[in-house]
Amino acid sequence: MSVKKKLWNIFGPIITAGLLVFIAFFAANQFVSVNKATEKRAAVSLSSNVYKGSVIKSAALKDGYVPFFGSSELSRMDPFHPASMAQKYHRNYRPFLLGNPGTQSLSHLMQMQGMKSQIKNKKVVFIISPQWFTKQGQVPQAYNFYNSPIGTIKWIKSATNSSMTRYTAKRILAMNVSGNSGAIHQSLENLADGKKVTAMQKMQLNMSESGLTAEDKLFSAFVSGKNEAKISRDQAKLPKQYDFAKLTKTANHLAAQQSNDNPFGISNSFFKKRLAKGHKLEKLEGSQTEINYLQSPEYADFELILAQFAKWHVDPIFVITPVNQKWVQYTGLSDEMYQKADQKIKYQLSSQGFNHVVDLSADGGKKYFMEDTIHLGWNGWLAMNQKVAPFLEQKQAQPKYQIQSRFISNQWQQAE
Template sequence: MSNKRRLWQIFGPVICAIVLLIVVFQLPWERTFSKDAIFQAANSQTLTVFKGVKMKQEAYDDGYVPFYGSSELSRLDPMHPSVLAEAYHRNYRPFLLGGPGSQSLVQFIGMQGTSEQLKNKKAVVIISPQWFTKQGQNPAAFQMYYSPLETSIFILNAKNTVADRYAAKRILMMPGIKGVIKDGLQKVAAGKKLSDYDRFMLKRKLQVLKNEDTFFSSLQMRDRVQKIRQRAAKLPKRYSTAALTKIATETGEKHTTSNQFGIDNQFFRTRFNKQILKKLKGSQKHFNYVKSPEYSDFELMLSQFAKQGTNVEFIIPPVNSKWAKYTGLSEKMYQQSVRKIKYQLMSQGFYQIADLSKKGNKPYFMEDTIHLGWNGWIAVDKAVRSFMAQPDGHYNYKLKKYYFTKKWQNQTQVGSVNKKLVKSN
C-alpha cells in the first residue's frame, strides 16, 4: 500500500468530516422550538440563550415579554415575576435576560436580533444604579455575555448615526473583539461605509453563527420550570395583593432571623463572617453612581427601544437601607443617581417608571444587600400588571444626542422631575 493511500485512510475521513461540517454551517438551517423548550429558555438565564437570537425571536412572537436586568432576576422566590405569571395565568410570560454583570452595553447588543419581534410591543427593564460606577460596564462580564452573532447583526444594520458610532467605539473598548467583527466595528465607529467585501465576509460569519445558534441554543439550559410550578402551586388560587403580602412578610420574617440587616439567612451565612463584616463597615462611603459612562451605554438601550417603538416599563429598585447605613453608602448620592436616570428617561418620552428607590427600609422588601426580595417583587408586580394592561402600539420618543457625551456622563445636577408622570408604588 502506498504512503499516499495509507495517509488518506488515516486523514481522509477527518478531512471529509471537516469539509462537511463547514458546508453544513455555511448553509441556512431552519428549526422551530417546542413551547416547553421556550418556557425553559425563558427562565434559564443561561449564556447560550442570552447570546442567541432564534429562541428569543420565537418566544416574543408567542407573547413572551423580555425582562432585561441582572442578578436580581436569578432569585426564584415565591413572588418572582415568572412564578406569579405561572400561578395566575397572565396573558404574558417573562423572558428573563441577564445575570451578574449584564449591564446596558451587553443588553444593547443582545437586543439586535429581535428588533422586528419587539416592534410596537412591550418590555420591562430593571435598572440597577449599581451599574453606574466610574468604570461602567465590567470588561470581564462583557466578555462573558458578548454575542458575536448579535454584534454582526448590529454592524450589518448600522447607520452613520451618533448612537451607532458610539456603540461601535464602546464595544471596541472591550476585550474579545477580533477578526471581521473588529474590522466592521472600526468602520462603523469612524462613520465609514462597509465595502462589499466587508459585507460578504460578515454575512458568511453571520450564517455560521446563526446555524450554531439554531443547533446549540437549546443546550446547556438550566431547567427551572419545575421549581417555578412548585412555587406557583403554593400560592393562593385567586390573586390578592393582601394575601400575597401576608405570605411575603411571613416568608421574609422566617428567612432573615440570623442578622440585623434583614438579609436572607443562607445568603448571609455564605457571604459574611465576623471578619468580613468588620472590613465592610463604612466601606461604601466613597461610592458614587452619579458620574459614569453607563449613562451613555444606557442611552444605547433607549435608542434601540425608540427604533422599535417599544413601550417600556422601567423599574428602579432601592438598596437595603440597614446595609447601606452600615457600609456608609450615601442615600443622598443614591437618590441623586436615581434623579439623573429618571431625568434621562422622561426628557426623551420614557414615562413608564416605577421608582421604588425609597423603599429600602420597608420590611422584607429586599432579600439581601441590593436585590429585590419578597415584598419588593410584589411592588414590581403591581407596576407590571398595570403596564401590561395597556394596549400595544407604536411609541414615539424624542432622543437627544447630548446623552452620548462625556459632559452628561459627568453631570451631577439635573432639572426637576415631573412626579405626575412617574408611578409611585
C-alpha cells in the same frame, strides 16, 4: 509558490468555511426545532447561551413572551418573582428573563439586535440598577463573557453613520472582545471612524452570521430546566386566587421565617454564604463611603438603549431598584448620592418621552422588601408586579420620543 497554491491560500479558508456553514445549517434545519417546552425552560433559565443567541428568544417572543431585561436581580427567585406570579395567575404574558451579574446596557443593546422584529412596536420591561453607574461602567470582562457576536453582526449590518453609531462602535471596541472575528473588529473600526463597512467585510460578516445562527439552533435544545422546576415548586406556596392582601400576608410569613438570623432582615442563606464567613462582614463596614453613581459612562450606554427603543417604537416600563437601607447605613453608602443618581436616570428618561417608570429607589427600608443587600425579594417583587402587570396587560398610549444626542456626551456622563 504555484498559482494554484496562492489561489488556495486566498480562497481556501473561505471555501472551507462555506462548506462547514452548509453542513451545520443542514444538520440544524433537519434535526432541530424550538418547541414550546424548550421556550418555557429557556425563558427562566438565565442561560448565557440563550442570552447571546437569537433562535430561542425569537421563537419565544413570537409566542407571546415578554423580555425582562436586567442583571443579577433576575436570579433572586422566590414565589413572588415575576415569572412565578405570571405563571400562577395565568397572565396574558410570560416573562423571558434576559440578564445576569455583569449584564448592563451595552450587553443588552447587542443581544437585543436579534429580536428586532419581535419587540418592534411591543412592550418590554427594563430593570435598572443604579449600581451599574460606576466610574468604570460596563466591566470589559463581563461584556466579553456575555458577548453576542450574532447581535454585534446584526448591529453592524444595520448601522448608518451617526454620532450614536460612532459612539457605540467605540464603546464595543473599548471592551476588547477576544471572540470577535477580524471582520467584526475591522467593521467596528470603520464605523467608529465614520466610514462604511466594505463589501468584503459584509461578505465575511454574512458567512459568520450564518455559521453562528446554525450553531445557535443546533444547541438550542440543550437548556437547563432547573429554574423552571424551582418556579413550579414555588407556586404551591401562593394563594390559589390573586389577592394582594393575601399575597402580602404570605410574603411576610415566608420572609419572617427565611430572614430571622441576621441584623439586615435579608435571606439567611445569603447572609451565611456571602457575608458571615470569615471576617468579610467586618471588612465591609464603612466600605462604601466613597462610592459615586453620578459620574459614569453607563449614562451614555443607557442612552444607546433608549435610542434603540425609540427607533424600533418599543414601549418599555423601567424599574429602578433600591438598596437595603440597613446595608446602606452599615457600609456608609450615601443615600443622598443614591437619590441624586435616581433623579438623573429619571430625568434622562422623562425628558425624552419615556414616561413609564416604577421608582423603588426609596423603598429599601421597607420590611421584607429586599432579599439581600441590593436585590428585590418578597414584598419588593410584589411591589414591582403590582405596577408592571397592569402596564403589560392594558393598552397603552403610543409613546412619543425625542432622542437627544447630548445624553451620550462626556458632559452628561460626568454631570452631578
